[in-house]
Amino acid sequence: MIARMANDINLSPGDRDSSSIFRNKKVLTWGGIAVGVPVAVVLYLFLGGFMARCDGAYPLAMKEVNSCKAVTDKLGQPIEQKLFGRSWGSSSTSGGQSGTAQWSVAVAGPNGSGRYSYAAELHGGAWQVLRASLEVEDKQISVVPCGGEWLEKSIEAGKNSKPLLQAFGEKGTVAAATGKTSVKAGDACEVSVTPNAEFGKGSPYNCRVVVRCGPKVLYGWESAGYTNCETEEGMPTTAKDPWGTATDTDPQVEVDLPRNRVVVSDDNPASTYTVEITWPAPGQE
Helix, strand or coil: CHHHHHHHCCCCCCCCCHHHHHHHCCEEEECCEEEEHHHHHHHHHHHHHHHHHCCCCHHHHHHHHHHCHHHHHHHCCCCEECCCCCCEEEEEEECCCEEEEEEEEEEEECCEEEEEEEEEEEECCEEEEEEEEEEECCEEEEEECCCCCHHHHHHHHHHHCCCCCCCEEEEEEEEEEEECCCCCCCCEEEEEEEECCCECCCECCCEEEEEEECCEEEECCCCCCEECEEEECCEEEEEEECCCCCCCCCCEEEEEHHHCEEEEEECCCCCCEEEEEECCCCCCC
């Protein structure tokens, strides 16, 4: 959206530098209306934030950041989006029943400011914030889950991770299923492990894992599934997400490709389950 707005006001790469914009004082057209460059920049910053506010997950995301003590201790309350500040992201919905949203917005409270980023999904007409974090003074504070250790540990693990150069995909079957799950032994499943293009560019995760059995996604919903993979010569070998919905917003997963095995589970007392998926080794199909 931000890139599209920048193109709409016909800014050349040199003009997008704020010093050159105000020094040159050019006149641009926006939707056929002539405006000075300073005015165009103000509109650019304002509309980016306005688009984030129009997102259906926005009210819930702002409630989360205002409810997290680890954040309010730092910024105070209320925490609100800055009227002018760079915002970027996107959202899409289908029939008001399903969709995704990912935004990064500038926020401020009485005691300071920072950058708030969140990912959310719409299921059955209800939004859920999957993960959210606040960057302030070059530090990351986990917002969803509030004060959770997953973010800090993921960032630390990401420092030692290597880029994933090749994707993996395999079809298998459910070897065993226990607890509160709708899948059963013998169900057909698909497992994919793909590189995360944002790794090293702000994301600590080098891969994304998606596990699907029929129409049901067990792990890796539309904007989730990112974790750290061990690699060998650029190929994924193992991965582990140890945090279930008791402390996080998605299940646990353990990927062991050398053993042709993936396990998805959850540690939430209200929905504890374990699903083991296996597939034959090459040449043993």
